[in-house]
Amino acid sequence: MTAQTIAKRTEDYSRWYTDVIREAELADYAPVKGCMIIRPWGFAIWERIRDALDAMIKETGHQNAYFPLLIPESLLTKEAEHVEGFSPECAVVTHGGGKVLEEPLYIRPTSEAIICSTYAKWMSSWRDLPILINQWANVVRWEMRTRLFLRTTEFLWQEGHTAHETEAEAREEVARMLEVYRRLAEDVLAMPVVPGIKSRSETFAGAVETYAIEAMMQDRRALQAGTSHFLGQNFAKAYGMQFQGRGGALELAWSTSWGVSTRLIGGLIMCHSDDAGLVLPPSVAPVEVVIVPIYHSDDDRSALVDAARKVGEALKGAGLRAKVDDRDHLKPGAKFFEWEKKGVPVRLEIGPRDLAAKSAVAVRRDLGKAGKRAIPFDGLPGEVAAMLAAMQQALFAAARDRREKYTFDVPEYGPFKDLLNGDLGFVRAGWCGNAACEAKVKEETTATIRVIPADGRNAPGKCVVCGTPSTLRPIFARSY
């Protein structure tokens, strides 16, 4: 492995992205096209994201369950729009146990079909509602163009599916989970997002409305980072989700679904990392602080390794995820380089002079040499915790500033097109709500409406494409 194996962002953004993943050992290609192996470091990040979100999902009253991987064709086809959207993307099992199956089975691309048909069996009275269930699962969608984490044929996700007595409750749920996703993205991943509603053309197949959070990556493209769907009574009709209402009559349930996936790791990488490799927000770093003893002779070795271990224990005792790198066959420089590429937020170096001074040299991953400073052993746990908190905030602030800098308000179609074609960022502009105008933008810029934020839903103006009066003010951008 040579010293510099990561492309520069400014020279080849796309290669930079895969280089960062390879060098941080986050993931590897699988023998099946479009599939991915999530390596231990990448998976440990996913565990941090999953555990944080799982706690939020449970705090908001949901329980986890598990539904089958395989869905009979006849079940998937009951909701017409849904099957039209998903069946072309499906992997289909035609043989099982050495025989041709009587009915083909689809590997779940999403689980509305199997879950709604099960809920139908579980509900008889309004007292059985709401049903608030989430599952952590793998899904398969046959993708033509794939990219590690961002778009893979198989991916890991959570999918929440809820059924409610009233439309208002279902709408509340959709909003509640969008807010949970916003908090996950901003407070845990340090990734600022714009929440809002999707246009009809970008709505989930079978849904009445789709809400999403959209983040801006370092190349100023948008990433859809999570979605929350209001399904109305569409799936209730298709799968028989009905119950005896308070008045005694049979009623159709109102349902929702919502999900985020391993794609978030792709977002994390493209939001914070730099030309030296991965940069991890402390909240999701499997190791928050690595301690590297620096010794040049065997005489020094045991005293320095001991000191590093003591510091490590003190940091762990303070609840920090600390690791002592006491490998003997690597030089300190090689260790620094490795942990830098892996994105560990803080590095502590302890050499003979530091030990004599009873202090360690601390380096913050995002500041590098510029932020290097000595910290006395005594104060380390508190100081390191403060450094981590500051870094978490700094990453968020940098990403938010970048998004604000590269979000433009452009009322005229010419400059609007140029901004989008020049990959200059998010563009806010009036839209008449007409699909034809939306399609024209897509055709001429490849950009789409990412979301219509809350403040863009009643914003009088003129459509940037056709000039007619408009009330909508979406965010347009090229996206992943």
Place this chain on the structure above:
Amino acid sequence: MTAQTIAKRTEDYSRWYTDVIREAELADYAPVKGCMIIRPWGFAIWERIRDALDAMIKETGHQNAYFPLLIPESLLTKEAEHVEGFSPECAVVTHGGGKVLEEPLYIRPTSEAIICSTYAKWMSSWRDLPILINQWANVVRWEMRTRLFLRTTEFLWQEGHTAHETEAEAREEVARMLEVYRRLAEDVLAMPVVPGIKSRSETFAGAVETYAIEAMMQDRRALQAGTSHFLGQNFAKAYGMQFQGRGGALELAWSTSWGVSTRLIGGLIMCHSDDAGLVLPPSVAPVEVVIVPIYHSDDDRSALVDAARKVGEALKGAGLRAKVDDRDHLKPGAKFFEWEKKGVPVRLEIGPRDLAAKSAVAVRRDLGKAGKRAIPFDGLPGEVAAMLAAMQQALFAAARDRREKYTFDVPEYGPFKDLLNGDLGFVRAGWCGNAACEAKVKEETTATIRVIPADGRNAPGKCVVCGTPSTLRPIFARSY
């Protein structure tokens, strides 16, 4: 739902098992034959088991990762014995993205093929070893006869896969993980097990040796509850796992794999539950203690619900998983009945007289009315914790006593056969090691060699079937 919907164990053991699952809302049948929906209560138990085991797996130096669901046919077929064992059980994907695939893809029945071929890419020097990775995943094996949790077409499990420099290290790993499984079964699930080695005929397809833990269920049949395989260099040869050794020459790695699955929940049910429904060892109970306020009028209601909530907070503050059942539309008796069927270890009842006396009536699930007693509010957290610890031990002791009572040493083939055909339990007897004698037992009793325990590997005697001198003394039993 009528008052008694669970069959008696003595009358219909098999129906009892499915009744317990249905009434405790652990699982439901799926539209695809042999597949299962794990309902929230069942999944919460699985989360407890998974989290306990995951911590043990990490403590022993392993990391989690994730490998793809789909395995190309050509990859699976590289290890001849392995594919012979598994390919008849596989679900096969032949279509993806609306097209016929060039090569069929198998849904993983287990992941040696994909994981070993990946490890081959990750190892170049002895310094890259050991590789110690685990994954939590779903797998599919096409089963003809299925039973909820015990044998389902799709199931959830963890599979550890490790690669080592030497045979000794790989053998140590196999033993280490078997011991982890023994601790999980005995200390967490309160399910006593016999660890030991499998006979050749029961060895994992492609392995050199398979070790397992076997538990006795209440119908005295055996349940294989976890396996740890020594794969020798078989998979290293098939998948090219080689590395430059310390001496400079290329060497083949030694590998292992080990797994437990949602089958453990089936074992849990059949080990501890009774005619009133599920009985959960406190360690895996999603709710350890439920508090039911008992009131007969609206006047009483708020004082009693308040008292129950205060008790609940005190118990939660002491780290117990407590739940207050303050549902207003159910009578106390209906609540008792529901939590009893769900196996919650301790129930606290608080009625007006209890409140006046500042105490609660505590009932332990396994003792029922016989163990009913009043406990002052002040001492509740400590007393309930002690009750839970006592119950955990009592369940283990009862299961161990049952196993000891129903384990027989029988040197003569006639009584040996009668015991097995009479479903009377485990039978220890000499075996010459000959597959023909093992096959004869299976044919005439349907029983198999479950394991050869450590103390049965050098135990001079005579083969119970052919009478020739033997050194092995396995446990024979009918099994799930």
